[in-house]
Every structure is written in C-alpha cells, then in structure tokens.
Amino acid sequence: MTRRRRRRPLLLAAGRVLAWAAGVAAGAALAVAAAPVTLVAAFAFALAWATGWAPRRLYQAALWCVPMLAAWAAAIALAARSWLPVAAAPYLAWLAMWHLAAAGSVLLAALTIAPVAVPLGLLAGALAWSRRVYAMRTGTGGLSPTASAAFDRRQWRHQVRSARARIAAPGAVPLLSRGGGIVAGAIIRTVGHTASPLAAIPYQRLRSHQVVIGTTGTGKTTLLLRLWAGFLALGLRRHAAGAGHRPLLVVLDCKGGADSRRVADRARRVLRAAGARSTAIWPDEASLSLWALPARQLTTTLVDMIEHGTGGAAYYADVLEAVVALAVGPPCGPPASAADFLARLDPGWLTAAYASAPDGKDAALLRSASRHISDIALRFRTLFRRLGEGLDGPGGFGDADAWYCILEGTSQIAVAEAQARALVDILASYITHGPGGQREILLAVDEFSAVSRRLPIWQLYERARSLGLAVQVSAQSWPGLAPRDDDRYRIAAAADGGIWLLRTPHPDPATALAGHRRSADTARRVAGVALWRHEGSSRMRDEPVADPSIIRSLDTGQAAYIYRGGVTFIQIKRLVAAPPALAAEPITADQASAGPATAAHAPIPPPGTEPHTGSLPDAGALLDEAFGNKTS
C-alpha cells in the first residue's frame, strides 16, 4: 500500500470534520444573526415539548400572527405613502434592532423586531417540532431504537399534565361549546381526529347509540353525568330555538343500593343545573304504569317478566302466555293495576268474562288451561310483591325531563331483569303509541351486565333510530355488554355515536373497532454495545389506531373516545353539582324495595280521616279586609 493510499481515509475524515464544523459554525452564525427568530423558535419548541402540543398548534399560532404582520406592513406603507419600503422593512427593522440593542434599549429592540420575529420564530419552531415528532414516530430520531418509545411516554405525561391544568382552570371547560357541542373535557391526545384543546362532542353523536366501558372507580359516572347533562342542556336549547323536540333522558341504573341513590341525587342536581325542570327517581319517588301498555304488548311484557325455561318447560310457557292473554284481553278491557290483573287470574272470573264471547274459542282455551291458572297467579303474585309498586302507576315518561330508574341488579338480579324489561317496553310504547314520538330520547343503561341476560337491548338498539331513541349502554368490561360475543359485537358495531373506553383490562375487542393506520417502522444498524448507527431501513406496517396498552393504563378520569377510525384521549371534567337542599338520610335498598309508598306516594287519607279535625278559628274578618267578602 502506497503512502498516498494510506493518507486518503485520513483526508476524507478530516474533510468531513471540517465540513461538519463549517456547517455548525454557519448555523450558529445564522442563529446569532437572527437571534430574535431563534429565541422565539426555541421558546416555541420548548413550550410544545413541555406541554405535549401537536405541531399543528404552533402552525396555528404562527398563522394568528399574520394580522399583526399585515398591520405592521400597512403602517410602514402609510407612513412612507408607498408599498416599496415594505420590502426592505424587515431588513431595516433587523438593523434597527441591533443598533437599539447595542445602545442598551433591549425592550425597544425587541418591540422593533417583534412583528417579523414572532411569526417567523413560531413557524421555525413548528417546523423543528414537527420534524422532531416525525423522527421519533418513525424511529429515525434519538440515539437508540428505544428513544421513540421513551419520547412517546414522556409526551403522554406532558399532555396529561396540560389537560389536567386546563380542566382545573375555572371556567376553562364549559358544558357546552360555542359551536354547539357537548364538552367532555380537555383533550390529551388525538389519533385520526382533529386536535383542539377541548373535546366537544356534537349533539347528534348523543342522538346515536354509544357504548361506555370502564371498570369501577375509573370515572365512568363522572363521564356519564357530563354526557347526560350536556344532552339535556343542548337539547333544551335546541328545543327553545325550534330546532328539535324536547329532550328526555331515561337512565336505568342497574346496580342499585345506596350507591345508586347517591348517584341519583347527584344526577338530579347536575341535571337541574343543566336546565331539567324535574328529575324523577324511580321507584323511590315516582312510579310508572305498566298497565298503560297496549293489550298485546302488555301480554308479551308480562310473560317475559316471568322467567321460564326451554325444552319441556316451553309447554308451560305457552300455557302461561295463553292465560295471560285471556286475563289481559277480555271484552271488558285490560287490567288497570296489578291487583286487578291478579283478580283476573281466577277460573271463575275468566269464565264469566268470556261467557259472552261469540265463537267459544276462548272458552275452550280456558277449559284446557284452567288447572294451571292458580299456579300462574301464584307466580305473578310473587313477582309483583318483589317488584314493589313502582310499575303500578300512576305516571308516565312524559311527566319529567329526566328519569333515573334504580334497579336492584346487585341484590336481586331476577327482579332487576324483570324491571328493566318492563321499563324498556313502557318506553318503547311511549315512543310508538304515545307522545314520545315528539321527544328526543336518550336511554342510558348503566351497569348493563346486571340485566343483560334477559334484556334484549340490541333488538331495541337496531330499531331505535327510526323511533328517535338513542341508546347508551355502559358496562364494566367487554364481556359485561352482553352474554354472547355476537351480541357484544352487534352492540358495539351499532354504536355509531362512538365508543368510550375508560381503564379496562381487556379493551382489545373494542379498540379493534377503531381499525389500524399505516406507520413507518425503522430498523437501525447496531454499531456496538449500546451504540446504533443512523443507518438502516424503514418499512410500512399497520398499527392500531387506539393503542390498547394506553387504555389499560389510563388514569382515573381519563377516557378514550373512539369514533370513525380515530381516537381522542380525554381528561374528563367533573361537573360540580349544587349542594343538596337538605342532608337527608339516604333511602336504603330495603326501604326502596318496599315500594314507593313513602313520601309523595303515601296514600292520601280519605276525607274525614286526616289527623287534623279540630275546628279552626274564624279568619274571615282578616280575609274580608284583604280580599273582600266571601264569595261562596
């Protein structure tokens, strides 16, 4: 090997070092010369890093500076009475800035160059931050291949911190946005959705079906209360503006117990603040009438409320249905109450009721089923005793702006299932046969797993849209949505208003519905122990839009909203309800199961039995003085 050949690599290396040094020196000189722009760009970059902003936000900030730049240029043109000096104005401002800075007038120097430096600096910062984010996302940035994962984790922490700061600021997160959306909270991160500081859900999404999945203690109730309050507030506003029917919120809380009653009280206060005139708490303070259902529907509902088996037991199910149909549909009309219905489950009564029937078919049916009637009456008597008086009227869904129905799904699953079935049927009948067609209704079923075995909500789900009914199902887990996997997918796939995921250990089936996106995956060459070269290859691969690992690790009060192939991670803003009017003892489950025969439902004593029977002193003189003589 000749000496010349030996010196060649050294020369090349020296040349590369010199070129790198020259580049660094030129960059540093440029950065110093354009010091104001450099400072603004560095500040913008650091701010975006610290807050986890998307580059888009810096671009928008630069765009918002354009009016300032235009005003500055216009002022120069007006002063010079010509547009020509505007071209030289940045250079002259730059010169003036240095002269002023040299003379010690730093503030004046900053003001002189600000109209040019701020937008340019923001633009440069946005470009640099965009480049950094892209490099880390594709795995081409950082010293090691794990740098991109660390960068993502760090940015998530920064984004969460920013979102928490935003929801903590008083008044920063209103319930309704100016654009007519329901603000759920502050956005942490978006994938496939437009990034903005606040997560505003359009009203129409709540008029579509939604699914909410999250384990206990993850902030599910906080999210639901916010969505319900937003639905009512926006619905009432639209109704007042003539843009829609009056909204109606019906909540089936299938958990029951004291906790449900605390939530109900909080919901009432929150909904009242949102504009709801009245919130009915069923069955503690209000009742509904099962007997207002049309006769055919009433028969179906009553039969479905009784649990019956299959196989050989199907025979008894048919007998049961036949007897119930006879009791519900005699010529004298359907029953008006549970007591009325039970009184009809008697061979003598039914025989007398159908004695005048012309064709005799019913009488023949009655004869064949008569030996089962007493057993059927026993089953219904037991059912009605366990159900209480909540379904025995009076009352209807049209009586209030919101209904909060508490079902004892934890302690009495069979009762809760029957109640849920009856309530849904009453609501469906209210829509199809009553004035419910003139309402915009949201049916929210919380803790759906408690009643999912016998409430065929997906049937309602699929035909609900045409009825003007939106269904929002919430469960603690994916399996809690429905007993069968087909039904779970059917419910989730029909949730065209979006899927809300809070922390849950098995989010994969739901996140899969968000689909995948194409992203670059870069391999890096290993140069030695813990050293990687900036050489390698990239390839495109599919990655899930909604990362299940993020959802598994969500903190309390954080939710992922999946909609149309995108996901928005949100820090939910808790709605602060007005304090309770009176610190009353909560009603226990035992008291509630005893029926609504307390409070407003206490039977009014008949005339003459009221406790106050003493004669009153005559106040006629006072009333005559105030209002004139007695008229009657």
Add this chain to the structure above:
Amino acid sequence: MTTPAPASPATAASPARLDERDIAGLLFVAEMYGVQLDQVAAVLGTGESRARAVTASWRRAGYAQSARLGPGGPWLWLTRAGLAACGLPFPATTPALSRLAHLRAVTSVRLALEAASGYRAAGAFWRSERRLRARMGGRVGLREHIPDGEVHWPDGTAAAWAGECWAVEAELTRKTVARTAAIMREILTRTGDYGCPAAQARVPGQPPRHERAVYLCSPAARPVVTRARDAIGALGARVEIRDLPAGAELPRAGLSRAELPRPSPPGTGPSRAGSSRAGPAGPRP
C-alpha cells in the same frame, strides 16, 4: 326591550347606598321572581315615577334588570349580583312569559294580604314559592305541588290563628275539578316542610303543615275551585275561597294607564274591584 345591568356592577368598586326601603323592595322582588313597576311602587309606598327612579338606581348598581315583557308596565327582576347581595340562593332568571299573569296575581295577593291590619298586627311572614322551591333544591316530586306562598303566623300574638301556617293559592285559569281537588288534598294533608326527607312529607297521625288553604280565584276559576272544595269532604272546611284582589290580572291591551286598577301599597288598606281606588291618579309623594 331589555334594560341591561352594567357588565361590571358598581358594587364592586363602590357599594350601592341602600336604605331600608330599598332593601325591603329588593327582597320583595327577589322572592316574587319578578314584579311589575306599579306593584313595585306599591311595595315601596310611592308613586310610579318615584319607583321608576328607585329601580333605576338598582339597575345602575347592577342589582336588577327591567324590561317590558308583556302588557302593562315594565317588569323588574334581580340579577345574580342582586340576589347575592340579598343573600338569597336563587338562580337568576328572567320571569318566564308564560308565568307573567300568575306572578302578577300572586304579587297582588301578597300585597293585599300585607296591607291588612290584622296581618301587620300579628307580624305575619310571607314565605314565597321561590323560597319553597329553593328549599327543595330541584327535588320537587312529580306530583308534588308547591303552593304559591305560605303565610306564617307567629305564636304569642293576639290573632286567634297565631301559630298557624296557611297555604295561599292564586287561581287564574280553570283546571279540572279532580286536579284541583288533588292539589287541595295534598296541601291539607302534608305534614312536613318543603325540602324535608321524603318519608316525613306526609306522616299519618302528625298535625298538618297547613291549617288552611286560601284560594284567591279569578271569576273563571272560582266555580271549579268551589266544586273541588266540595269534592274533598271534611277537608273542605279548611279551604277559604275569595276573589283575586283588584289589579291582579295583567292589563288588557287597549286600556289606558288611567283605566288600569292600581295595587294597594301595604298599610293603605285593600283595593277591591269596583272601588274608587281604580281612579286615574293615586297619591304621590
């Protein structure tokens, strides 16, 4: 046309100077949701021109808003700042158009009752529907009826009905007899205060909350109320029925100011339909 309150109330920089009459007037307006100017004048015991000046000072202080919401004079209601100054936890809202007639009628009833010598001598207290609703805090049950006002008669006075609590209802329009009777029964059988735990609202064996119910009726509503009282049997003995006082109805379009009946200010005796107080000019300060 609404006369808005200043965006930043003057109270923030310099608290408005209010005398006793202002405070009484502000509290009255706050309790009644909204009051028409002629009724404000009656509350203040002045003429309308003076009342206009007084209410203008309330508006300047940011305590009140006024607007012509319907027939007759302008309506006055308190802003959030005004309600806060009064220490009343009511939501600040504009009187609903659908309730204007009812609000005027109830205010007329209160003014007429407070003008009676027996009321003042006994030191009775009017507890308005707004106060009752505030106690309920949005927990008004579906079939729970709240009276238009309660009159509390303190113990230890010369009045024979001292210690009683009356429910007052102003009836302008006809309901069904069944509905009216149900409301009467509910009022007369209630045992607990409004806002009490639900289980205490109606307890058999306990003395009723309202010893009597006083119904002030328009000519249209009177027959229904009378039939409802007859329908509730023995309870009906505790129902008093009278005509609404003069000036309780919203002025009809076409009536001149001179033809409008004027409400009687407290302490000057009642004004009845057909009395000479419906004349063109009341006493002016």
